[in-house]
Amino acid sequence: MGCSGSIGKKKLKDTSLTRSSSSLVTNNKDANEIKLELSDRIIENLLNKTKFTKQEIIDWWHGFLADCPSGLLDKQKFVEVYQYRYPTGKPKGFCDHVFRTFNPDKKSRAIDFEKFMCAINVTLNGTPDEKLEWAFALYDINGDQRISKSEMSNVLESMFDLLGRDKKGSNNPRKQIDEIFSRIDSNHDDYIAKEEFFSGCKADERIRTILAPY
Ligand SMILES: [Ca+2]
Numbered sequence: 001m002g003c004s005g006s007i008g009k010k011k012l013k014d015t016s017l018t019r020s021s022s023s024l025v026t027n028n029k030d031a032n033e034i035k036l037e038l039s040d041r042i043i044e045n046l047l048n049k050t051k052f053t054k055q056e057i058i059d060w061w062h063g064f065l066a067d068c069p070s071g072l073l074d075k076q077k078f079v080e081v082y083q084y085r086y087p088t089g090k091p092k093g094f095c096d097h098v099f100r101t102f103n104p105d106k107k108s109r110a111i112d113f114e115k116f117m118c119a120i121n122v123t124l125n126g127t128p129d130e131k132l133e134w135a136f137a138l139y140d141i142n143g144d145q146r147i148s149k150s151e152m153s154n155v156l157e158s159m160f161d162l163l164g165r166d167k168k169g170s171n172n173p174r175k176q177i178d179e180i181f182s183r184i185d186s187n188h189d190d191y192i193a194k195e196e197f198f199s200g201c202k203a204d205e206r207i208r209t210i211l212a213p214y
């Protein structure tokens with residue numbers, strides 16, 4: 001799987017530190033001779049915006065460049081990374097959803113290192129509330145600040161596909177969704193509002209594990 005491995009391994013090992021590098025400048029030898037540099041400004045921004053240490057940022061940068069020599073992570077590469085982590089799963093659908101949360105303005109088709117680090121900061125270093133906030137955005141596909149049954153079904157099924165989980169019988173995601181809605185849709189309007197999502201996940205560990213496993 002060659003170049004797609006570094007980010008995957010990094011995630012698996014959870015930023016085990018490699019030796020520090022004296023040079024932060026990489027010359028890409030492609031036709032455009034793109035010079036990619038981890039500038040002090042980017043490091044400073046990430047130190048302010050994330051909980052990563054300078055050394056962790058540098059290590060992630062090397063992993064990121066190994067996977068994405070252009071300096072941009074597009075959806076296809078993202079799917080490859082997930083496929084590497086879940087070799088028997090079908091990651092495409094889930095990656096579409098995660099990539100959407102990584103790229104909220106939807107203006108670009110690929111994300112740069114700074115955006116990538118801010119996104120994984122939530123899943124690796126976020127507080128429980130920050131992780132729930134991210135999970136809510138994952139399910140709220142159309143961004144109207146509430147989760148419909150079809151949105152939850154769409155994301156949950158893609159998660160089952162990723163994990164290669166059986167979808168039959170009592171594992172059927174639609175059955176689980178009916179149960180989840182009956183428990184956390186407090187005002188019975190068939191939508192999960194953000195407050196309902198937060199209080200439901202906090203009150204019920206099993207539901208939190210299904211909806212926000214990160
Ligand atoms: Ca919605």
Ligand SMILES: [Ca+2]
Nearest residue numbers: 185189191193
């Ligand atoms: Ca509701």
